[in-house]
Amino acid sequence: MLRVLVMDDENEIRELLERALTLAGFDVEVASNGHEGIEKYIESYFDVVITDGEMPHLNGNGVLNYIRHSNRPGTPVIGISATPWMLSGQDFDVILPKPFSLKTLLDEIEEISLNPLLAANAI
Numbered sequence: 548m549l550r551v552l553v554m555d556d557e558n559e560i561r562e563l564l565e566r567a568l569t570l571a572g573f574d575v576e577v578a579s580n581g582h583e584g585i586e587k588y589i590e591s592y593f594d595v596v597i598t599d600g601e602m603p604h605l606n607g608n609g610v611l612n613y614i615r616h617s618n619r620p621g622t623p624v625i626g627i628s629a630t631p632w633m634l635s636g637q638d639f640d641v642i643l644p645k646p647f648s649l650k651t652l653l654d655e656i657e658e659i660s661l662n663p664l665l666a667a668n669a670i
Contacts, residue, residue, distance in 0.1 A: 553565060
């Protein structure tokens with residue numbers, strides 16, 4: 548079972564993603580901001596991180612920068628944002644503009660998890 552960490556400061560989006568990903572068979576942890584998400588990332592292992600681009604205090608780019616300089620720099624990171632251009636030019640594995648379909652998100656997670664190079668780098 549893949550472990551997914553979802554970071555988003557909007558309760559509705561966070562709860563929707565948690566429910567949808569859980570129903571799809573993933574083990575899901577959620578965080579309401581980047582700092583809380585980084586704490587969970589440090590404390591546990593995740594196969595995929597999904598982060599909102601615009602969050603107070605530590606945004607998606609800051610989360611990505613932390614992960615890429617951590618001891619698990621290959622962890623796949625999906626950026627989600629209503630302003631996706633704010634994430635472009637960064638090292639996200641996938642950037643999804645809000646709103647996006649849950650099927651698109653699930654397809655991207657499946658593609659990331661099936662990519663042997665990403666899976667090997669995440670460990």
